Amino acid sequence: MKLEAPKRQRNAEALLGIGVFGTSLALFVVRFLVPRPIAMSNNGDGARVLCGAGITWHGGPEPFVHLAYTAAPGAAPCRPTYLLTQSWLADLAVRISGLIGFPATLSLVVLGLLSSVVAAAAIAAIVLGLPCRRRARLVVAAGLLLVVADSAFFGYFAAVLGEGAAFLGLLLVAGGLLLTAREDRWSHVGMAVTFAGGVLAVNAKVQTLIILPILALAVLLVRPGTLRGARRWVAPVLVIGALGAVTLYAQQSVEPAVAPDGTLAARPGDDSREINMFNSIFLNIVDGRHDTQADLADLGLPPSFAQYAGNGWWHPHPATMDPLYPRFRDRVSRRNVVTYFATHPGRTLEVLNRAATDQLAARPGYLGSFDQDAGFPPHAQEHRVPVVSWLTGLISPLGLFALVPIWLFVLVRAWTQRRGALGVVLAFLLAVSLTQFGTAALGDGIEGIKHQSVALFTILLALVLCSSPLNRRPEPTVP
Template sequence: MKLDVPNRLGAEARLGIGVFGTAFALFVVRFLVPRPIAMSNNGDGGRVLCGAGITWKGLPEPFVHLAYTAAPDAPPCRPTYLLTQSWLADLAVRIAGAAGFPRTLSLVVLGLLSSVIAAAAISAIVLGLPYRRRTRLFVAAGLLLVVADSAFFGYFAAILGEGTAFLGLLLVAGGLLLTAREGRWSYAGLAVTFAGGVLAVNAKVQTLTILPILAPAILLVRPGGLRGVRRWASAVLVIGAIGAVTLYAQQSVEPARAPDGTYTAFPGDDSREINVFNSIFLNIVDGKHDTQADLAALGLPPSFAQYAGNGWWHPHPARVDPRYPQYRTQMTRGNVIAFFASHPARTLEVLNRAATDQLTARPDYLGSFEQDAGFPPHAQEYRVPVVSWLTGLIAPLGLFALVPIWLIVAVRAWFHRRTALGVVLALLFAVSVTQFGTAALGDGIEGIKHQSVALFSILIALVLCSSPLNRRSEPTVP
């Protein structure tokens, strides 16, 4: 039996290396052949570039810039909140500098870096699943289909925050599964969980809510071979490290200037009023319901009816009204939450629309190609459309399609609640639901894009749900 242990370890190592090599090779081909693809800037990309040391005053762009070069006379900048995509972008800038292109971000280099991490994360998940090789390879194929799907893959080579959210969640899933294994696998799993947690939690302000979900998941997974104080100490250490890095990173940014002129270092405060404003005038006072009753419930004057359906950046928004400063105090999340809590039918309507947005999977305004590729503005690639095509088919059903998917994952998580797989499924389910609610009720614009993290989470969970379906599967290690 002892002689069999090295053989098993060698087989596991070969499996992990094989999955990583195959995944990375497929990602490279998918990324670069016949031409590089990425995701164009929606107008918010300046934050990622700023975090990488490149000042960029960019508006929404119909084409992809494969290289961003800082102007020689551009003043230095600091982002108002951190996106971990900036860390990968900064590394890509350093690689370009070593190659003789100082202060240049190559999206090709960024995409290759992300592909390496994605391949490693899939390998970690495969190694963490305690099932036979056939079952684990089946899961690997499903993960490849999701990660490489045209709705998600372009974010890896983009100056947007969603890419590192996807990578972080994959790493967290693989890390938690590895943590439950015996011996050195467990320590490797804790390290992978830490790396993934930092990436996912700090990917966007919206993803900061992942931290309170991730913490109990780390505590619930039992590290293989660790018992008693060592078990709890290791879990607390990982949670504390993720929290400390998050606190340090988010407090090291430029103080945000809110629309009312005040400054604060709290992440996202420069857009908090904008988000609430859009939620009010696009989700609630949308001109499709009883506008006067909605305004009264929100404590806004009847004259604001003329701005129904007009968001913050509309040519005629309520914020330009002379009376707006008098009612700015009503632009709070508490006011929005109170409205939705007292109007359940309207809340369900908004949630149903958000479910359709989520299953639509891909916004039509984020192009995939650079201008020299010869495609029209906003043109998109469909090299791997399987998953997003399937979700698009059921998107018109809204909550009638999304809720059953949630139930499948929730039931599987409960059925495997005593295992690391059950913890991972519960984590992905909770992330998907909370990201769904945050994006649906907290902002009235870019609904499809803001739902991408929720959709990615639940799709990864669905793939993992398939792993225990093979009844002949047996643990590969004691």
């Protein structure tokens, strides 16, 4: 009799997990394929993801979605200049396409279905890990479905862009950390899920590498089940070590890139570092709307560069074309940009406020959703599930006046839950969102809305988890 209650409890948990997974997957598949497949078009950076999947692609930005990318016969093999874990998912999709008779082809339909499976499993993990009653967990599941399926995010799952893998990884990490705090085998499952999600999220983009130390701290803070003493620390240290080792190996396994100055890049993203700093200087600082000469003087750039104000790296008339540029190239550096923002708080606040508006806007207008055969005009977008992005769009003109209260709300909720795994997860998501926000806002002056998508997705996950009630799940009673 005493054994029946725990057994019923385990069976109920298993049924809950299977039910949430099956329902989520079914909804995602319908949302993805009906009435026709949707994705995100290539903004020009997709060559890296395709190269990582073994497909050489030289096309530029595309107004329509390519539902299938096929390796050109006789094309020279390529190696990506830095890793994006979306390439791993794409490579798996290529292998699955080969099994069904389409070798050397990346089908975005297969990729989207594969990502839907992972997303559904991650939502099930979060629901099973939440320390609250079943009804509250189902409410959280509904909120997660609205966020993940929103038109601002869902299309990235079937795209040759890095954001989709970041979304999946963050979902898995949230579920893994919550499961880690449970007892018995759930704790071991949680650690495995955390590791898998961490690898996906950390290596999704160069921008997301900063997630690694935040995740390491979160893993240390979550207590694995009822373990005490040395055993309580062994498992987290192993997970952190494995995360670091896989990340180091993955990032060093790519082909050294050639930086704009002709040297070989020593670290991931070095080939685009000068480009990012250049855009930050000439789009965020020397933008033509402020005291251009004073800004140039503070940056140590010549007064003649005023003619390039507001001209980014890919502008038809950038400063790189100026004969003086080689003499001042060393001023286009991260240190110079950080020094400027640190000594000009007013301008920094202005840039951050604009970035907050971009983040809440949620969706860039140049990423189309449909293939050319769908009959829609170029860059046309679907709006099948617009609830979350519609709400954030309403408050986007407020910028930091809307975003800061959201951060504070999540911070307070994390503090009230600080003794449990939910508090750790909320603090982790808040820290990731803040760091991604600052990195995208100050470290690059282009594609502000797209580069803020990871920060927005993360804070929305935190808000959904904040809807979980304060009371913990009651212990099973034994009749």
